[in-house]
Amino acid sequence: MAIYFTNHQNKYKLKNKRKISNWIKEVSSNYEKEIGHITIIFSNDAYILEINKQYLNHNYFTDIITFDYSHERKIEGDIFISLDTVLENSxxxxxxxxxxxxxxxxxGILHLLGFKxxxxxxxxxxxxxENKCLELFSTKYE
Structure with a gap:
């Protein structure tokens, strides 16, 4: 299937989408899972807070919210990422x-793979x- 990258309320342009998609596919394969439909949505703190309140009853900012729709051997889901919090954490x-x-x-991908x-x-x-996957990216995809 496919991995989609999209924006909500900001104009961030992800570089190396193809490399990142291939990395995610390899990571998924390493955990013996297939990729279904994954959407990664880049947003800001305000939008993440809105989602956190509406769907999770949490009243705080976070860097990521993952909605997991995976089943058996296929991972699927929506991953919301606050670029504001990513920048702050960096x-x-x-x-x-x-x-x-x-x-x-x-x-977020590891959550879809079943990690808590x-x-x-x-x-x-x-x-x-995470560290193992980042090492794979730096050795193979950078």
């Missing part, structure tokens, strides 16, 4: 905006998998 963690954005994108991050152990496992 400064906090002293990494480039692009590196932080890749981490957030793959974080509510408990401390799950957060550690999620971070280890």
């Amino acid at each position: 400064k906090i963690y002293d990494v480039s905006f692009n590196n932080e954005l890749l981490r957030v994108i793959i974080h 991050d509510k408990e401390e152990l799950d957060k550690t496992i999620m971070r280890e998998n």
Whole structure:
């Protein structure tokens, strides 16, 4: 199927869409899953807060919200990313905006692959998998 990148309320133009799509497909394959229909929506803090309140009853900003529609061997879903928070976090963690954005994108994909991050152990496992996926990107797709 396909991976779609779109914008909501901003004019961000993602570079290397093809490389990022191929990376996501390889990551999915490495976890023995196929890609279904995935939409990655770039937005701002206000829109993410609206979604967080409306669908999750959370009244706070976040960098990513993932709606998982996956089934059996195929991952599908909508991934909303706040570019405002990605930029803020890139400064906090002293990494480039692009590196932080890749981490957030793959974080959403890992959620679609079944990884959780509510408990401390799950957060550690999620971070280890993010790092592994980012290493793959830097060695093969940059």
